[in-house]
Amino acid sequence: MAKVNVGPNAFGYPMPMSLVGTMVEGRPNFMAAAWVSRVNPSPPMMAVAIGKSHATNTGIKQQGSFSINFPGVDLIKATDYCGLVSGKKTDKSKVFEVYYGQLETAPLIAACPFGLECRLIDTVELPIDDLFIGEIVAAYTEEKYMTEGSLDVRLMKPFLLTMPDNRYWAVGEVVGKAWQDGRDLRG
Numbered sequence: 050m051a052k053v054n055v056g057p058n059a060f061g062y063p064m065p066m067s068l069v070g071t072m073v074e075g076r077p078n079f080m081a082a083a084w085v086s087r088v089n090p091s092p093p094m095m096a097v098a099i100g101k102s103h104a105t106n107t108g109i110k111q112q113g114s115f116s117i118n119f120p121g122v123d124l125i126k127a128t129d130y131c132g133l134v135s136g137k138k139t140d141k142s143k144v145f146e147v148y149y150g151q152l153e154t155a156p157l158i159a160a161c162p163f164g165l166e167c168r169l170i171d172t173v174e175l176p177i178d179d180l181f182i183g184e185i186v187a188a189y190t191e192e193k194y195m196t197e198g199s200l201d202v203r204l205m206k207p208f209l210l211t212m213p214d215n216r217y218w219a220v221g222e223v224v225g226k227a228w229q230d231g232r233d234l235r236g
């Protein structure tokens with residue numbers, strides 16, 4: 050078993066692509082983000098790592114809220130664009146049709162199959178990023194992305210990011226059932 054140490058920054062695992070929405074200078078702004086995760090089951094929360102230099106970082110601190118929108122593969126170009134340009138220099142408010150839920154300062158993207166409104170709960174300061182932890186106030190989808198009352202990943206068609214090769218990936222086939230496939234080994 051010859052393991053190779055590929056260095057602490059080589060993280061090859063897929064991460065979910067999202068667009069984080071905030072208000073920047075009074076207008077909706079969206080930033081591509083992959084360093085995003087669900088945390089704390091109750092109340093449900095999300096954590097997202099946002100570079101201190103990004104307009105989104107300032108927006109979240111000023112407004113105390115943000116949205117996390119999960120685009121489908123049809124939005125790859127627009128998502129990537131929102132990761133290439135900053136709201137500090139470019140007005141990104143017209144890239145997507147925007148809607149609002151309960152929070153007035155967390156713009157959501159109509160074209161995304163799944164969107165979360167988050168109220169900022171805590172901020173963990175890191176050397177380059179801030180880790181923003183937000184409580185999910187509401188989650189939005191449409192019937193067309195659901196099967197028998199549940200979100201259906203086959204219909205939402207999300208995409209994932211691997212780094213450092215910087216590729217977007219579609220989700221593949223179902224390969225198992227969680228909290229079930231290991232049961233036989235319990236004895």
Ligand SMILES: Cc1cc2nc3c(=O)[nH]c(=O)nc-3n(C[C@H](O)[C@H](O)[C@H](O)COP(=O)(O)O)c2cc1C
Binds near residue numbers: 078079080098133137
């Ligand atoms: C595929 C992709 C994923 C990204 N993920 C993150 C991320 O998780 N955190 C982060 O701080 N920046 C991330 N970025 C960089 C920001 O999206 C980018 O710097 C953006 O221009 C910032 O926009 P803003 O200044 O309007 O907030 C990513 C960019 C791309 C293209």
